[in-house]
Amino acid sequence: MTPETAHRFAVRVLGSGWAPQDRAQDDPSLGVQLWGHRLSSPIGLAAGFDKDAEAIEGLFGIGFSWVEVGSVTPKPQPGNPRPRFFHLPEDSAIINRYGFPSRGAHIVLSHLRSYLAKYPPSSAPDRILAVNLGKNKSSPPDDISDFINGVRTFGPLSDVLVINVSSPNTPGLRGLQNRGMLEELLAEVIKTRNGLAERKDGWKWAKPKIVLKIAPDLDKAELEDVAEVVKASGVDGVIVSNTTIQRPSSLISAASHEQGGLSGPPLYPLSLKAFRTLRSLLPPSIPLIGCGGITTGRDALEFAEAGATLVQVYTAFGYDGVGFPRRIKDQLQHELTAGGKTWEEISKGGAERFGAKPLRAEDAEDVLKNEGKAFLQDVENLEKVLVELDQDISSALSELEQGSQPEARERDPSGHPEAHGVSESTIAHSTTEPALLEPTSDAESASISATGDVPITLAPVKPADDSCEAEAEIATAAAATGDVKTI
Numbered sequence: 001m002t003p004e005t006a007h008r009f010a011v012r013v014l015g016s017g018w019a020p021q022d023r024a025q026d027d028p029s030l031g032v033q034l035w036g037h038r039l040s041s042p043i044g045l046a047a048g049f050d051k052d053a054e055a056i057e058g059l060f061g062i063g064f065s066w067v068e069v070g071s072v073t074p075k076p077q078p079g080n081p082r083p084r085f086f087h088l089p090e091d092s093a094i095i096n097r098y099g100f101p102s103r104g105a106h107i108v109l110s111h112l113r114s115y116l117a118k119y120p121p122s123s124a125p126d127r128i129l130a131v132n133l134g135k136n137k138s139s140p141p142d143d144i145s146d147f148i149n150g151v152r153t154f155g156p157l158s159d160v161l162v163i164n165v166s167s168p169n170t171p172g173l174r175g176l177q178n179r180g181m182l183e184e185l186l187a188e189v190i191k192t193r194n195g196l197a198e199r200k201d202g203w204k205w206a207k208p209k210i211v212l213k214i215a216p217d218l219d220k221a222e223l224e225d226v227a228e229v230v231k232a233s234g235v236d237g238v239i240v241s242n243t244t245i246q247r248p249s250s251l252i253s254a255a256s257h258e259q260g261g262l263s264g265p266p267l268y269p270l271s272l273k274a275f276r277t278l279r280s281l282l283p284p285s286i287p288l289i290g291c292g293g294i295t296t297g298r299d300a301l302e303f304a305e306a307g308a309t310l311v312q313v314y315t316a317f318g319y320d321g322v323g324f325p326r327r328i329k330d331q332l333q334h335e336l337t338a339g340g341k342t343w344e345e346i347s348k349g350g351a352e353r354f355g356a357k358p359l360r361a362e363d364a365e366d367v368l369k370n371e372g373k374a375f376l377q378d379v380e381n382l383e384k385v386l387v388e389l390d391q392d393i394s395s396a397l398s399e400l401e402q403g404s405q406p407e408a409r410e411r412d413p414s415g416h417p418e419a420h421g422v423s424e425s426t427i428a429h430s431t432t433e434p435a436l437l438e439p440t441s442d443a444e445s446a447s448i449s450a451t452g453d454v455p456i457t458l459a460p461v462k463p464a465d466d467s468c469e470a471e472a473e474i475a476t477a478a479a480a481t482g483d484v485k486t487i
C-alpha cells in the first residue's frame with residue numbers, strides 16, 4: 001500500500017463509524033480556556049488529514065479537542081501528480097507535496113451540514129471544529145477572493161476558520177505572508193467575517209474566530225511583519241507552523257531529497273523557534289497554537305512553556321494510529337503531575353513571561369513624565385539658541401554696516417556688537433537700506449529642525465549700486481546659484 005492509499009484508508013475507517021472511541025475522561029489538569037471557552041484537553045488535529053471533512057465525528061471520537069478539516073479550495077481540484085506523499089521512516093517524518101487535492105467547497109459544505117445535523121454545536125461544547133481555507137491553483141497568486149469566498153461559505157458552519165498562507169505546494173501561496181499582501185488579505189477576511197450574521201443555537205461564538213497559519217521558514221523580520229499585521233487586523237490567533245521547505249542535515253531517510261513540505265520530529269526545532277519568536281512579538285491576549293513535530297507529551301509541554309494555548313499534531317498521529325491522542329494526553333498528564341502544575345498554568349505563565357509586554361499604567365506614567373521633562377528641556381534649549389541667534393544676526397549686520405557703510409554708521413552711531421559666524425552666512429542688503437533680511441518664503445523664513453538646530457534662511461537681495469563691492473559679489477553669487485545658506 002502506498003502512503004497515500006494508507007492515508008485514504010485511514011480517513012475511510014475513521015469516517016465509517018466503526019473506528020474505536022476514546023471513552024476515558026480527560027484529566028482536569030489538561031483543561032484549557034480558549035477565547036473564554038473551556039476545552040477538556042489542548043490536543044488538536046492539524047489540517048491535511050481530513051481534507052474533505054469526511055471523518056469529523058471519528059476524529060473527535062478518538063480524543064482530539066480540535067479537529068481541523070481541509071485545506072478546502074473553492075473549486076474541486078486534483079492536486080499534484082502522484083507520487084506526492086513520502087514516508088521518511090528512519091526520521092519518523094513525512095514529506096508531502098499534495099498541492100491541495102480538494103473535492104471543493106460544495107462537497108465539503110455538505111459533509112459539514114451532515115455532521116452538524118447529527119452533532120449540533122450545543123451537543124459538543126468541548127469540541128472545536130475548524131475549517132482550513134486554501135486557494136485553487138488556477139487562481140492568480142495575489143488573488144485573495146478564494147479566502148473571502150471561503151469565509152462566506154464556511155463561516156456560518158465552523159467555530160474557527162484557518163487562513164492557510166503557508167503550504168509550500170501551491171505556487172505563490174506563501175507570498176501572501178508578505179506584509180502588504182497579508183494586510184490586505186486579513187483586513188478583507190476580518191471585514192467579511194464581521195459581516196456574517198450572528199449565530200445562536202449553542203454556537204460557542206456568535207461569529208467564527210479567525211486564525212492565521214504560518215510557515216516555520218519565516219525569518220525574524222518577516223515574523224515581525226506578521227506580528228504587526230496580526231495585531232492591526234484583529235485576527236484571533238495564529239498557528240505556528242505548517243511544514244518546512246528546509247532539509248535539516250540530520251535527515252537519513254532515502255526520500256529526504258523529495259520536494260515538498262517536511263513534517264514530523266525534524267520540523268520540531270524549527271517550528272518551536274518560529275513559535276518563540278512570534279510569541280515574543282505578540283501580547284499574551286492573542287492565543288498561539290503550537291504545531292510541528294510534536295510527538296510526545298514532553299514536546300507538547302515545551303510548547304506550553306513557550307506560551308502555547310493549544311497544540312496540534314499530524315505526522316505522529318499518522319505513524320502511531322488511532323491510539324495516539326490518548327497516548328499523548330496520558331504522557332502529558334504524567335508530565336503535569338510530576339511538575340505539580342496544570343496545562344493552563346504553564347501555558348498562561350509561558351505567554352505572560354515570553355509574550356510582548358503591554359505598557360503597565362505605572363510605567364506609562366513614568367514614560368509620560370520623562371517625555372514631559374525632555375520636552376521642557378527642548379524648549380529651554382530652543383530659547384537659548386534663539387537668543388544667541390538674535391545676537392549673531394545683530395552682530396553680523398553691525399559688522400557689515402561698520403565695514404562698508406559709513407552713511408549707515410552715521411545714521412546709527414551707536415553701532416552693533418562684533419559679528420561672528422558671518423563667514424557661514426550669505427547676507428546681502430541694499431546699500432541704501434539698513435541691513436534688509438528678507439526670507440524667500442514662509443517655509444524658508446525660519447525652521448526649527450528636530451535636532452534643535454535653528455536654521456534661518458536669508459534671501460539674497462541685489463545691491464542697488466556698486467559702492468559695496470564685497471557685498472555685491474556675495475549677493476550676485478548667491479543670486480546666481482540660488483544659494484541660500486543658514487546662520
Ligand SMILES: Cc1cc2nc3c(=O)[nH]c(=O)nc-3n(C[C@H](O)[C@H](O)[C@H](O)COP(=O)(O)O)c2cc1C
Pocket residue numbers: 046047048049051070071085094096098100132164167213241242243262263264265267291292293294312313314315316
Ligand atoms: C500529508 C500532509 C498533508 C498536509 N496538508 C495540509 C493542508 O492541506 N493544509 C494545511 O494547512 N496544512 C497541511 N499539512 C500540515 C500540517 O497541518 C502540519 O502543520 C504539519 O504537518 C506540522 O505538524 P506535524 O509535524 O505534527 O505533522 C499537511 C501535512 C501533511 C503531513
